[in-house]
Amino acid sequence: MNHRDSTASIEDAQRRQIGRAMTRAGLSLPDVWLRYFSITGIGDEYDIDAYLHQMFDLPAIECDKLAHAINELIDEIPPATRAPYRRDLHT
Amino acid sequence: MDDSSPLNELAPLIGRAKGLFLTEQTAQQAVSALAAAAKEAIPHALGAGVSLIKGNQPTSVGATDNFVLRADDLQYELGNGPCLSAWSEGRATYVEDTESDQHWPRWSSEAARTGVRSCFSVPLENGAHGIGAMKIYAAAPHAFTVQDQKVLAHLALSAAVLLGHIQASDTPQRISETAKETLRIRDVVAAARGIIMERHDLPEEEALSHLLNEAGNKGVTLHEHAQSVLRRDTRPDTLTAAP
Structure with missing residues:
Protein backbone atom coordinates (compact mmCIF):
# COMPACT_ATOMS: atom_id res chain seq x y z
CA MET A 1 0.00 0.00 0.00
CA ASN A 2 1.53 3.30 -1.02
CA HIS A 3 1.37 6.51 0.97
CA ARG A 4 -1.55 7.92 -0.97
CA ASP A 5 -3.69 4.86 -0.40
CA SER A 6 -3.03 4.79 3.29
CA THR A 7 -3.90 8.50 3.61
CA ALA A 8 -7.13 7.85 1.76
CA SER A 9 -8.02 4.91 3.94
CA ILE A 10 -7.34 6.93 7.09
CA GLU A 11 -9.55 9.71 5.76
CA ASP A 12 -12.32 7.23 5.06
CA ALA A 13 -11.98 5.58 8.44
CA GLN A 14 -12.29 8.95 10.17
CA ARG A 15 -15.28 9.90 8.05
CA ARG A 16 -17.05 6.61 8.73
CA GLN A 17 -16.39 6.71 12.43
CA ILE A 18 -17.40 10.35 12.75
CA GLY A 19 -20.68 9.48 11.01
CA ARG A 20 -21.21 6.45 13.21
CA ALA A 21 -20.52 8.37 16.42
CA MET A 22 -23.01 11.01 15.34
CA THR A 23 -25.70 8.49 14.49
CA ARG A 24 -25.24 6.44 17.63
CA ALA A 25 -25.45 9.52 19.82
CA GLY A 26 -28.53 10.66 17.91
CA LEU A 27 -26.98 14.04 17.11
CA SER A 28 -28.56 16.14 14.39
CA LEU A 29 -26.52 17.77 11.65
CA PRO A 30 -27.72 21.30 12.53
CA ASP A 31 -26.64 20.91 16.16
CA VAL A 32 -23.30 19.43 15.17
CA TRP A 33 -22.69 22.15 12.62
CA LEU A 34 -23.48 24.91 15.10
CA ARG A 35 -20.95 23.54 17.61
CA TYR A 36 -18.39 23.01 14.85
CA PHE A 37 -18.93 26.59 13.65
CA SER A 38 -18.52 27.90 17.18
CA ILE A 39 -15.06 26.33 17.42
CA THR A 40 -13.95 28.12 14.25
CA GLY A 41 -15.12 25.53 11.74
CA ILE A 42 -15.13 27.05 8.27
CA GLY A 43 -17.34 24.57 6.36
CA ASP A 44 -21.02 25.33 6.08
CA GLU A 45 -23.75 22.86 6.93
CA TYR A 46 -23.90 21.56 3.37
CA ASP A 47 -20.15 20.95 3.29
CA ILE A 48 -20.45 18.83 6.41
CA ASP A 49 -23.41 16.95 5.04
CA ALA A 50 -21.54 16.31 1.79
CA TYR A 51 -18.44 15.24 3.72
CA LEU A 52 -20.41 12.75 5.79
CA HIS A 53 -21.93 11.34 2.60
CA GLN A 54 -18.52 10.90 0.96
CA MET A 55 -19.14 13.53 -1.66
CA PHE A 56 -16.70 16.10 -0.40
CA ASP A 57 -13.33 16.03 1.35
CA LEU A 58 -12.49 18.34 4.22
CA PRO A 59 -8.97 19.38 5.28
CA ALA A 60 -7.67 17.29 8.17
CA ILE A 61 -8.02 20.12 10.67
CA GLU A 62 -11.69 20.61 9.75
CA CYS A 63 -12.29 16.88 10.25
CA ASP A 64 -10.74 17.15 13.69
CA LYS A 65 -12.84 20.19 14.59
CA LEU A 66 -15.89 18.24 13.49
CA ALA A 67 -14.85 15.23 15.57
CA HIS A 68 -14.22 17.50 18.54
CA ALA A 69 -17.60 19.21 18.16
CA ILE A 70 -19.30 15.81 18.13
CA ASN A 71 -17.35 14.63 21.16
CA GLU A 72 -18.31 17.75 23.11
CA LEU A 73 -21.95 17.15 22.31
CA ILE A 74 -21.65 13.47 23.28
CA ASP A 75 -20.08 14.49 26.60
CA GLU A 76 -23.05 16.76 27.24
CA ILE A 77 -25.62 14.00 26.85
CA PRO A 78 -26.97 13.30 30.34
CA PRO A 79 -26.15 9.77 31.50
CA ALA A 80 -29.05 7.32 31.72
CA THR A 81 -30.81 7.25 35.09
CA ARG A 82 -29.43 4.49 37.29
CA ALA A 83 -31.68 2.07 39.15
CA PRO A 84 -31.68 2.66 42.92
CA TYR A 85 -30.70 0.00 45.51
CA ARG A 86 -33.05 -0.54 48.45
CA ARG A 87 -30.69 1.29 50.79
CA ASP A 88 -30.76 4.38 48.52
CA LEU A 89 -34.49 4.68 49.18
CA HIS A 90 -34.21 4.76 52.98
CA THR A 91 -33.82 8.28 54.25
CA MET B 1 -20.62 46.73 19.91
CA ASP B 2 -22.87 47.19 16.94
CA ASP B 3 -25.11 44.15 17.01
CA SER B 4 -26.98 44.72 13.85
CA SER B 5 -24.77 44.28 10.83
CA PRO B 6 -23.01 40.89 10.99
CA LEU B 7 -25.84 39.31 12.98
CA ASN B 8 -28.42 40.25 10.45
CA GLU B 9 -26.55 38.20 7.91
CA LEU B 10 -25.67 35.36 10.23
CA ALA B 11 -28.98 35.00 12.00
CA PRO B 12 -30.76 33.45 9.02
CA LEU B 13 -27.80 31.14 8.45
CA ILE B 14 -27.83 29.91 12.00
CA GLY B 15 -31.60 29.93 12.08
CA ARG B 16 -31.67 27.69 9.06
CA ALA B 17 -29.16 25.39 10.68
CA LYS B 18 -31.19 25.26 13.86
CA GLY B 19 -34.30 24.49 11.87
CA LEU B 20 -36.00 27.55 13.34
CA PHE B 21 -36.22 29.53 10.23
CA LEU B 22 -38.42 28.34 7.46
CA ALA B 168 -43.92 34.02 13.80
CA SER B 169 -42.57 37.38 14.87
CA ASP B 170 -40.48 36.16 17.79
CA THR B 171 -38.39 33.84 15.61
CA PRO B 172 -35.67 36.35 14.62
CA GLN B 173 -35.18 37.31 18.26
CA ARG B 174 -34.64 33.73 19.39
CA ILE B 175 -32.27 33.10 16.51
CA SER B 176 -30.30 36.18 17.21
CA GLU B 177 -29.65 35.05 20.82
CA THR B 178 -28.24 31.78 19.49
CA ALA B 179 -26.26 33.66 16.85
CA LYS B 180 -24.76 36.00 19.44
CA GLU B 181 -23.70 33.18 21.73
CA THR B 182 -22.23 31.16 18.87
CA LEU B 183 -20.24 34.13 17.58
CA ARG B 184 -19.03 34.99 21.05
CA ILE B 185 -17.66 31.46 21.53
CA ARG B 186 -16.09 31.54 18.10
CA ASP B 187 -14.38 34.83 18.97
CA VAL B 188 -12.95 33.39 22.19
CA VAL B 189 -11.64 30.30 20.40
CA ALA B 190 -10.12 32.37 17.59
CA ALA B 191 -8.44 34.73 20.07
CA ALA B 192 -6.97 31.79 21.98
CA ARG B 193 -5.74 30.32 18.72
CA GLY B 194 -3.94 33.61 17.98
CA ILE B 195 -2.25 33.53 21.39
CA ILE B 196 -1.05 29.96 20.83
CA MET B 197 0.25 30.89 17.37
CA GLU B 198 2.28 33.69 18.87
CA ARG B 199 3.38 31.81 21.98
CA HIS B 200 4.57 28.67 20.20
CA ASP B 201 5.28 30.17 16.81
CA LEU B 202 2.78 27.86 15.13
CA PRO B 203 0.71 28.30 11.97
CA GLU B 204 -3.05 28.69 12.36
CA GLU B 205 -4.05 25.07 11.84
CA GLU B 206 -1.44 23.64 14.16
CA ALA B 207 -2.32 26.15 16.83
CA LEU B 208 -5.91 24.97 16.72
CA SER B 209 -4.82 21.32 16.80
CA HIS B 210 -2.74 22.20 19.85
CA LEU B 211 -5.83 23.69 21.54
CA LEU B 212 -7.94 20.67 20.60
CA ASN B 213 -5.36 18.32 22.12
CA GLU B 214 -5.09 20.30 25.32
CA ALA B 215 -8.86 20.55 25.69
CA GLY B 216 -9.12 16.79 25.10
CA ASN B 217 -6.44 16.05 27.67
CA LYS B 218 -8.06 18.30 30.26
CA GLY B 219 -11.50 16.91 29.49
CA VAL B 220 -12.99 20.37 28.95
CA THR B 221 -14.72 21.93 25.97
CA LEU B 222 -12.67 23.91 23.51
CA HIS B 223 -14.55 27.02 24.61
CA GLU B 224 -13.61 26.48 28.26
CA HIS B 225 -10.01 25.78 27.39
CA ALA B 226 -9.85 28.84 25.15
CA GLN B 227 -11.22 30.95 28.01
CA SER B 228 -8.47 29.70 30.31
CA VAL B 229 -5.85 30.52 27.68
CA LEU B 230 -7.25 34.05 27.42
CA ARG B 231 -7.27 34.50 31.20
CA ARG B 232 -3.64 33.42 31.55
CA ASP B 233 -2.56 35.62 28.73
CA THR B 234 -4.40 38.80 29.53
CA ARG B 235 -3.80 38.62 33.29
CA PRO B 236 -0.35 37.12 33.74
CA ASP B 237 -0.26 38.17 37.41
CA THR B 238 -3.33 36.24 38.47
CA LEU B 239 -1.34 33.45 40.08
CA THR B 240 0.63 35.71 42.37
CA ALA B 241 -2.02 38.36 42.85
CA ALA B 242 -4.70 35.89 43.98
CA PRO B 243 -5.72 36.47 47.61
Whole structure:
Protein backbone atom coordinates (compact mmCIF):
# COMPACT_ATOMS: atom_id res chain seq x y z
CA MET A 1 0.00 0.00 0.00
CA ASN A 2 1.53 3.30 -1.02
CA HIS A 3 1.37 6.51 0.97
CA ARG A 4 -1.55 7.92 -0.97
CA ASP A 5 -3.69 4.86 -0.40
CA SER A 6 -3.03 4.79 3.29
CA THR A 7 -3.90 8.50 3.61
CA ALA A 8 -7.13 7.85 1.76
CA SER A 9 -8.02 4.91 3.94
CA ILE A 10 -7.34 6.93 7.09
CA GLU A 11 -9.55 9.71 5.76
CA ASP A 12 -12.32 7.23 5.06
CA ALA A 13 -11.98 5.58 8.44
CA GLN A 14 -12.29 8.95 10.17
CA ARG A 15 -15.28 9.90 8.05
CA ARG A 16 -17.05 6.61 8.73
CA GLN A 17 -16.39 6.71 12.43
CA ILE A 18 -17.40 10.35 12.75
CA GLY A 19 -20.68 9.48 11.01
CA ARG A 20 -21.21 6.45 13.21
CA ALA A 21 -20.52 8.37 16.42
CA MET A 22 -23.01 11.01 15.34
CA THR A 23 -25.70 8.49 14.49
CA ARG A 24 -25.24 6.44 17.63
CA ALA A 25 -25.45 9.52 19.82
CA GLY A 26 -28.53 10.66 17.91
CA LEU A 27 -26.98 14.04 17.11
CA SER A 28 -28.56 16.14 14.39
CA LEU A 29 -26.52 17.77 11.65
CA PRO A 30 -27.72 21.30 12.53
CA ASP A 31 -26.64 20.91 16.16
CA VAL A 32 -23.30 19.43 15.17
CA TRP A 33 -22.69 22.15 12.62
CA LEU A 34 -23.48 24.91 15.10
CA ARG A 35 -20.95 23.54 17.61
CA TYR A 36 -18.39 23.01 14.85
CA PHE A 37 -18.93 26.59 13.65
CA SER A 38 -18.52 27.90 17.18
CA ILE A 39 -15.06 26.33 17.42
CA THR A 40 -13.95 28.12 14.25
CA GLY A 41 -15.12 25.53 11.74
CA ILE A 42 -15.13 27.05 8.27
CA GLY A 43 -17.34 24.57 6.36
CA ASP A 44 -21.02 25.33 6.08
CA GLU A 45 -23.75 22.86 6.93
CA TYR A 46 -23.90 21.56 3.37
CA ASP A 47 -20.15 20.95 3.29
CA ILE A 48 -20.45 18.83 6.41
CA ASP A 49 -23.41 16.95 5.04
CA ALA A 50 -21.54 16.31 1.79
CA TYR A 51 -18.44 15.24 3.72
CA LEU A 52 -20.41 12.75 5.79
CA HIS A 53 -21.93 11.34 2.60
CA GLN A 54 -18.52 10.90 0.96
CA MET A 55 -19.14 13.53 -1.66
CA PHE A 56 -16.70 16.10 -0.40
CA ASP A 57 -13.33 16.03 1.35
CA LEU A 58 -12.49 18.34 4.22
CA PRO A 59 -8.97 19.38 5.28
CA ALA A 60 -7.67 17.29 8.17
CA ILE A 61 -8.02 20.12 10.67
CA GLU A 62 -11.69 20.61 9.75
CA CYS A 63 -12.29 16.88 10.25
CA ASP A 64 -10.74 17.15 13.69
CA LYS A 65 -12.84 20.19 14.59
CA LEU A 66 -15.89 18.24 13.49
CA ALA A 67 -14.85 15.23 15.57
CA HIS A 68 -14.22 17.50 18.54
CA ALA A 69 -17.60 19.21 18.16
CA ILE A 70 -19.30 15.81 18.13
CA ASN A 71 -17.35 14.63 21.16
CA GLU A 72 -18.31 17.75 23.11
CA LEU A 73 -21.95 17.15 22.31
CA ILE A 74 -21.65 13.47 23.28
CA ASP A 75 -20.08 14.49 26.60
CA GLU A 76 -23.05 16.76 27.24
CA ILE A 77 -25.62 14.00 26.85
CA PRO A 78 -26.97 13.30 30.34
CA PRO A 79 -26.15 9.77 31.50
CA ALA A 80 -29.05 7.32 31.72
CA THR A 81 -30.81 7.25 35.09
CA ARG A 82 -29.43 4.49 37.29
CA ALA A 83 -31.68 2.07 39.15
CA PRO A 84 -31.68 2.66 42.92
CA TYR A 85 -30.70 0.00 45.51
CA ARG A 86 -33.05 -0.54 48.45
CA ARG A 87 -30.69 1.29 50.79
CA ASP A 88 -30.76 4.38 48.52
CA LEU A 89 -34.49 4.68 49.18
CA HIS A 90 -34.21 4.76 52.98
CA THR A 91 -33.82 8.28 54.25
CA MET B 1 -20.62 46.73 19.91
CA ASP B 2 -22.87 47.19 16.94
CA ASP B 3 -25.11 44.15 17.01
CA SER B 4 -26.98 44.72 13.85
CA SER B 5 -24.77 44.28 10.83
CA PRO B 6 -23.01 40.89 10.99
CA LEU B 7 -25.84 39.31 12.98
CA ASN B 8 -28.42 40.25 10.45
CA GLU B 9 -26.55 38.20 7.91
CA LEU B 10 -25.67 35.36 10.23
CA ALA B 11 -28.98 35.00 12.00
CA PRO B 12 -30.76 33.45 9.02
CA LEU B 13 -27.80 31.14 8.45
CA ILE B 14 -27.83 29.91 12.00
CA GLY B 15 -31.60 29.93 12.08
CA ARG B 16 -31.67 27.69 9.06
CA ALA B 17 -29.16 25.39 10.68
CA LYS B 18 -31.19 25.26 13.86
CA GLY B 19 -34.30 24.49 11.87
CA LEU B 20 -36.00 27.55 13.34
CA PHE B 21 -36.22 29.53 10.23
CA LEU B 22 -38.42 28.34 7.46
CA THR B 23 -38.01 30.60 4.47
CA GLU B 24 -41.12 31.82 2.75
CA GLN B 25 -40.09 29.85 -0.31
CA THR B 26 -39.69 26.47 1.39
CA ALA B 27 -42.94 26.96 3.27
CA GLN B 28 -44.77 27.73 0.04
CA GLN B 29 -43.29 24.67 -1.65
CA ALA B 30 -44.43 22.51 1.24
CA VAL B 31 -47.91 24.03 1.12
CA SER B 32 -48.07 23.37 -2.64
CA ALA B 33 -47.31 19.74 -1.91
CA LEU B 34 -50.11 19.66 0.67
CA ALA B 35 -52.57 21.18 -1.79
CA ALA B 36 -51.57 18.60 -4.41
CA ALA B 37 -52.05 15.87 -1.81
CA ALA B 38 -55.54 17.21 -1.03
CA LYS B 39 -56.49 17.15 -4.69
CA GLU B 40 -55.22 13.59 -5.05
CA ALA B 41 -56.66 12.22 -1.83
CA ILE B 42 -60.15 13.66 -2.25
CA PRO B 43 -61.95 11.79 -5.05
CA HIS B 44 -64.04 14.55 -6.66
CA ALA B 45 -61.67 17.44 -6.04
CA LEU B 46 -60.98 19.40 -9.19
CA GLY B 47 -58.36 21.56 -7.57
CA ALA B 48 -57.07 22.77 -4.21
CA GLY B 49 -55.14 25.64 -2.72
CA VAL B 50 -54.57 27.97 0.19
CA SER B 51 -55.54 31.59 0.76
CA LEU B 52 -53.01 33.26 3.01
CA ILE B 53 -54.23 36.46 4.61
CA LYS B 54 -51.76 38.98 5.98
CA GLY B 55 -53.06 42.28 7.22
CA ASN B 56 -56.38 41.76 5.44
CA GLN B 57 -54.52 41.24 2.18
CA PRO B 58 -55.32 37.78 0.78
CA THR B 59 -52.96 35.93 -1.54
CA SER B 60 -53.22 32.46 -3.04
CA VAL B 61 -50.51 29.93 -2.25
CA GLY B 62 -49.98 26.48 -3.73
CA ALA B 63 -52.95 26.53 -6.10
CA THR B 64 -53.00 23.23 -8.01
CA ASP B 65 -54.73 24.70 -11.08
CA ASN B 66 -55.34 28.01 -12.78
CA PHE B 67 -59.08 27.87 -12.21
CA VAL B 68 -58.34 27.75 -8.44
CA LEU B 69 -56.57 31.10 -8.76
CA ARG B 70 -59.53 32.53 -10.70
CA ALA B 71 -62.07 31.30 -8.14
CA ASP B 72 -59.87 32.72 -5.36
CA ASP B 73 -59.36 36.06 -7.09
CA LEU B 74 -63.10 36.36 -7.49
CA GLN B 75 -63.47 36.15 -3.72
CA TYR B 76 -60.72 38.70 -3.17
CA GLU B 77 -62.30 41.13 -5.66
CA LEU B 78 -65.76 40.78 -4.18
CA GLY B 79 -64.40 40.93 -0.66
CA ASN B 80 -66.42 37.90 0.34
CA GLY B 81 -66.68 34.19 -0.34
CA PRO B 82 -66.48 30.84 1.43
CA CYS B 83 -62.72 30.95 2.03
CA LEU B 84 -62.72 34.52 3.36
CA SER B 85 -65.57 33.57 5.70
CA ALA B 86 -63.76 30.42 6.82
CA TRP B 87 -60.83 32.65 7.73
CA SER B 88 -62.75 35.51 9.36
CA GLU B 89 -65.18 33.31 11.27
CA GLY B 90 -62.68 30.58 12.12
CA ARG B 91 -64.93 27.73 10.98
CA ALA B 92 -65.23 25.44 7.97
CA THR B 93 -67.56 26.51 5.16
CA TYR B 94 -69.20 24.29 2.59
CA VAL B 95 -70.86 25.58 -0.56
CA GLU B 96 -72.72 22.45 -1.63
CA ASP B 97 -73.98 23.85 -4.88
CA THR B 98 -72.92 27.18 -6.34
CA GLU B 99 -76.09 27.31 -8.46
CA SER B 100 -78.34 27.45 -5.40
CA ASP B 101 -76.07 28.92 -2.70
CA GLN B 102 -77.50 31.82 -0.74
CA HIS B 103 -74.56 32.67 1.52
CA TRP B 104 -72.29 34.18 -1.08
CA PRO B 105 -74.66 34.58 -4.04
CA ARG B 106 -72.44 36.81 -6.18
CA TRP B 107 -69.36 34.68 -5.79
CA SER B 108 -71.36 31.49 -6.23
CA SER B 109 -73.04 32.52 -9.46
CA GLU B 110 -69.73 33.71 -10.93
CA ALA B 111 -67.99 30.53 -9.79
CA ALA B 112 -70.75 28.37 -11.26
CA ARG B 113 -70.14 30.07 -14.59
CA THR B 114 -66.47 29.03 -14.49
CA GLY B 115 -67.41 25.41 -13.79
CA VAL B 116 -66.97 25.32 -10.00
CA ARG B 117 -70.07 23.72 -8.45
CA SER B 118 -68.94 23.06 -4.89
CA CYS B 119 -66.32 24.33 -2.49
CA PHE B 120 -65.18 23.19 0.94
CA SER B 121 -62.90 25.47 2.93
CA VAL B 122 -61.29 25.16 6.36
CA PRO B 123 -59.62 27.92 8.36
CA LEU B 124 -55.85 27.90 8.93
CA GLU B 125 -55.05 28.85 12.48
CA ASN B 126 -51.75 29.58 14.13
CA GLY B 127 -52.66 29.35 17.79
CA ALA B 128 -55.81 31.45 18.15
CA HIS B 129 -54.79 33.61 15.23
CA GLY B 130 -56.39 33.02 11.81
CA ILE B 131 -53.87 33.16 8.97
CA GLY B 132 -55.99 32.02 6.04
CA ALA B 133 -57.96 29.10 4.66
CA MET B 134 -57.36 25.92 2.69
CA LYS B 135 -59.95 24.91 0.14
CA ILE B 136 -60.96 22.31 -2.41
CA TYR B 137 -63.16 22.95 -5.40
CA ALA B 138 -65.19 20.41 -7.38
CA ALA B 139 -66.98 20.43 -10.71
CA ALA B 140 -69.95 18.52 -9.27
CA PRO B 141 -72.43 19.78 -6.65
CA HIS B 142 -72.47 18.06 -3.23
CA ALA B 143 -69.08 16.62 -4.09
CA PHE B 144 -67.53 16.27 -0.65
CA THR B 145 -68.28 13.63 1.97
CA VAL B 146 -67.69 13.97 5.68
CA GLN B 147 -64.58 11.86 5.18
CA ASP B 148 -63.28 14.29 2.52
CA GLN B 149 -63.85 17.16 4.91
CA LYS B 150 -61.82 15.39 7.58
CA VAL B 151 -58.98 14.81 5.13
CA LEU B 152 -58.83 18.48 4.24
CA ALA B 153 -59.03 19.57 7.87
CA HIS B 154 -56.09 17.28 8.58
CA LEU B 155 -53.95 18.68 5.75
CA ALA B 156 -54.90 22.20 6.77
CA LEU B 157 -53.34 21.62 10.19
CA SER B 158 -49.97 20.95 8.55
CA ALA B 159 -50.35 23.90 6.20
CA ALA B 160 -51.12 26.18 9.13
CA VAL B 161 -48.02 25.05 11.00
CA LEU B 162 -45.81 25.66 7.97
CA LEU B 163 -47.27 29.03 7.11
CA GLY B 164 -47.56 30.11 10.74
CA HIS B 165 -43.87 29.48 11.12
CA ILE B 166 -42.81 32.09 8.60
CA GLN B 167 -45.11 34.60 10.25
CA ALA B 168 -43.92 34.02 13.80
CA SER B 169 -42.57 37.38 14.87
CA ASP B 170 -40.48 36.16 17.79
CA THR B 171 -38.39 33.84 15.61
CA PRO B 172 -35.67 36.35 14.62
CA GLN B 173 -35.18 37.31 18.26
CA ARG B 174 -34.64 33.73 19.39
CA ILE B 175 -32.27 33.10 16.51
CA SER B 176 -30.30 36.18 17.21
CA GLU B 177 -29.65 35.05 20.82
CA THR B 178 -28.24 31.78 19.49
CA ALA B 179 -26.26 33.66 16.85
CA LYS B 180 -24.76 36.00 19.44
CA GLU B 181 -23.70 33.18 21.73
CA THR B 182 -22.23 31.16 18.87
CA LEU B 183 -20.24 34.13 17.58
CA ARG B 184 -19.03 34.99 21.05
CA ILE B 185 -17.66 31.46 21.53
CA ARG B 186 -16.09 31.54 18.10
CA ASP B 187 -14.38 34.83 18.97
CA VAL B 188 -12.95 33.39 22.19
CA VAL B 189 -11.64 30.30 20.40
CA ALA B 190 -10.12 32.37 17.59
CA ALA B 191 -8.44 34.73 20.07
CA ALA B 192 -6.97 31.79 21.98
CA ARG B 193 -5.74 30.32 18.72
CA GLY B 194 -3.94 33.61 17.98
CA ILE B 195 -2.25 33.53 21.39
CA ILE B 196 -1.05 29.96 20.83
CA MET B 197 0.25 30.89 17.37
CA GLU B 198 2.28 33.69 18.87
CA ARG B 199 3.38 31.81 21.98
CA HIS B 200 4.57 28.67 20.20
CA ASP B 201 5.28 30.17 16.81
CA LEU B 202 2.78 27.86 15.13
CA PRO B 203 0.71 28.30 11.97
CA GLU B 204 -3.05 28.69 12.36
CA GLU B 205 -4.05 25.07 11.84
CA GLU B 206 -1.44 23.64 14.16
CA ALA B 207 -2.32 26.15 16.83
CA LEU B 208 -5.91 24.97 16.72
CA SER B 209 -4.82 21.32 16.80
CA HIS B 210 -2.74 22.20 19.85
CA LEU B 211 -5.83 23.69 21.54
CA LEU B 212 -7.94 20.67 20.60
CA ASN B 213 -5.36 18.32 22.12
CA GLU B 214 -5.09 20.30 25.32
CA ALA B 215 -8.86 20.55 25.69
CA GLY B 216 -9.12 16.79 25.10
CA ASN B 217 -6.44 16.05 27.67
CA LYS B 218 -8.06 18.30 30.26
CA GLY B 219 -11.50 16.91 29.49
CA VAL B 220 -12.99 20.37 28.95
CA THR B 221 -14.72 21.93 25.97
CA LEU B 222 -12.67 23.91 23.51
CA HIS B 223 -14.55 27.02 24.61
CA GLU B 224 -13.61 26.48 28.26
CA HIS B 225 -10.01 25.78 27.39
CA ALA B 226 -9.85 28.84 25.15
CA GLN B 227 -11.22 30.95 28.01
CA SER B 228 -8.47 29.70 30.31
CA VAL B 229 -5.85 30.52 27.68
CA LEU B 230 -7.25 34.05 27.42
CA ARG B 231 -7.27 34.50 31.20
CA ARG B 232 -3.64 33.42 31.55
CA ASP B 233 -2.56 35.62 28.73
CA THR B 234 -4.40 38.80 29.53
CA ARG B 235 -3.80 38.62 33.29
CA PRO B 236 -0.35 37.12 33.74
CA ASP B 237 -0.26 38.17 37.41
CA THR B 238 -3.33 36.24 38.47
CA LEU B 239 -1.34 33.45 40.08
CA THR B 240 0.63 35.71 42.37
CA ALA B 241 -2.02 38.36 42.85
CA ALA B 242 -4.70 35.89 43.98
CA PRO B 243 -5.72 36.47 47.61
